[in-house]
Amino acid sequence: MDKTIATPAAAVADIPDGAVVMIGGFGGSGAPIELIHALIDRAPKNLTVINNNAGNGHVGIAAMIEQGLVAKMICSFPRSSDPVAFTEAYKAGRIELEVVPQGTLAERIRAAGAGIPAFYTATSYGTDLAEGKPVEEFDGKHYVRERWLRADVALIKAHHGDPMGNLTYRMAGRNFNPVMAMAADRTIAQVSRIVAPGDIDPEHIVSPGIFVDAVVEVPNPVQEEILIREGATYP
Template sequence: MNKSIDSISDAVAKIEDGSTVMIGGFGGSGAPIELIHALIDAGPKNLTVINNNAGNGHVGLAAMIEQEMVSKLICSFPRSADPRAFTDRYLAGKIELELVPQGTLAERIRAGGAGIPAFYTPTGFGTELAEGKPQKEFDGKPYIEERCLKADYALIKAEQGDGFGNLTYRMAARNFNPLMAMAAETTIVQVNQLVPVGQIDPERIVTPGIFVDCVVEIQNPQQEEDLNRADVRYPEVTT
């Protein structure tokens, strides 16, 4: 078995118009910037994107939105230091937003990967985000029903990976990545380092390869914060 491939453009080539795509990361931490930029090059439209945020500046998810690739965003916090890409289109009615509390977003994705169609949570009860959702009492306390989230594709970032798709993560860049790996039909991973099968201590593996379909090595990946501080835009505007 070898799930690793060399070409990042091949890795995202099958993502077609209208797909639902989970994108890992919390802000720039754990965001698969190179995979996102490869997807921008491929250019599918009318995507539903699931991410904690809505992009920052003019790279990564913000750049995808600027390229008019995203018709719906499911996220918890569509604000950032520079949220204009999303804000302008949202206020113009060009992009739909499903706002989900952060813990509920994580659990909906986890449930999607775990074969749990719905669950009950106290989060959001009595708020406008509970409108239209079934409610139920357990042991005298009120809860709301939340449905799971699945996706056609997940684009995620990991620290080390091997040809079986086993993954480790780097510090808080773990965040949504292991959950999204489980919840997508096809999970595509960019790893900072591709290592031979058997080299990662099984005790250290966070995402077992069964959840992963494709691994591409991107050494020294770019970081959203650094790109934004350098005022980078993707794709670069050529004049």
């Protein structure tokens, strides 16, 4: 039952070329920067990355793109505060993009975790994003059918975790992390502190250990926004 891993590098060591990788976070909040950078060091290729945005500056997901790891981005906001890495790669034809409205993105991930292969939503009906997708009419209104969104691996960030993989989150850091943990074949969580089994009140557990395969402690995680303000690059 002990799911602890010694280092971020060891945690991501088995992620292969071509994997579909969900990465938690809303901007820098809840983003597992240390796991992302460990994955860059390992350098698997042709990854499909699912995140709320396509990275900022030259760290995190943006650094993954600059290092040539990412073949496709599935996200809601490809252009955010400093999207230079994605913009350059997209204009050069080095990366594919699938834009998904934010609520639909969250629901596609949640649906996968709940075992729901498809659902209908009014969002995107009549737009380019609905092109080629089945449409049904319910009670006089048109809805677009969306498929669930699953991944081979989810990289997430939590606040506290125990060796069995039970997780808590801190404030806005919760965001996409819990639903991504449920929608991947393998979930790797970095946490600020690993506590003893039983130290987390069961009422406070957000992601039960059944959805988490590996936990690695990162006591002082870096924040993406701070790295960007400092002009940091990775590697």
